Amino acid sequence: MNPPTPSGLLSPELIAMMDKGVSVIVSSCDLAMRPSIMRAVGSAVAPDGRSVTVYVSRPQSRQLVQDIAATGRIAVVFSEPASHRTVQVKASSARIRNAQASDAPVLARYLKSMEDEIRLVGFAPPFTRTMLTHQLEDVVAISFEPSQAFDQTPGPKAGAALPATPRSAA
Template sequence: MDIPLPPLKPEFLAMLVKGVSLTLSSCDHALNPSVMRAVGSRIDDGGRRVTAYLGRAQSRQLLADIASTGRLAAVFSQPSTHLTLQLKSRRVRIREARADDRPYLQSYLRSMEQEVSAVGFAPVYARALLAYAPDELVAVEFEPDEAYDQTPGSKAGSPLVSAP
């Protein structure tokens, strides 16, 4: 039986819920990596359930690797602060995107427009970076098994959770 990850520290949970840069990765059975930028995210249950959204055509290898190995790593990074969190999971489910996912995608885009503006880029950059064809959208749902502080500095790589 899998033990659920305790709630994340408040500063990391607030960052995830806000919506920041998200990259997903996996690998095949020979450990060849696959990586893709997500176009949105949804955080539920204190960070114990995460949904990341990908464009299917651009993410074929990553989706195949996740389906084959059941392994996923997700890196969330806030451009304006470099606060960075890595989540790892072996409890992953891929599904079609639904109409009820749209508000999360819109909120994520607004947040990323603000984030790229804070570091000197026009909001149009975020819109181009996160563009997708609605009929190509896929949702990757997962329950994190591990969490690491990946913020540059002396604590990078440290396990990161709150006390239960």
């Protein structure tokens, strides 16, 4: 069995970084271009990087969810707290659904990874659990296929579009 073919937007290393469970900030805007933003309580990235799902708490993210529902626009930043290695992906056709019981393991894996990530910068797991607290019935899953990707790591390349990665032959 061949490994999944990367999307061409993201290298396998970036896909692995994004999927392991790092800090995730989700943003959008309304039709008048007013921004909305919220920290995700979970995320999952397909092995080939072609599909991303982020999870937000509906009570904390009402405007964001409303904006994505109205426009389909989404921008998501994935950042490693210890290194500040950061990537931003964007799409214009995000889909929203209520989280389901099948999403609970994804959210638990994300929480565990974030506890480890945040511990590296000096904060104990109770801090992370408080920051990411949610009730499954209040969680919204937002899925999309990235159409743009940018390096957002602080430094001279911040904001630059990521170069396309070659696709392996299937």
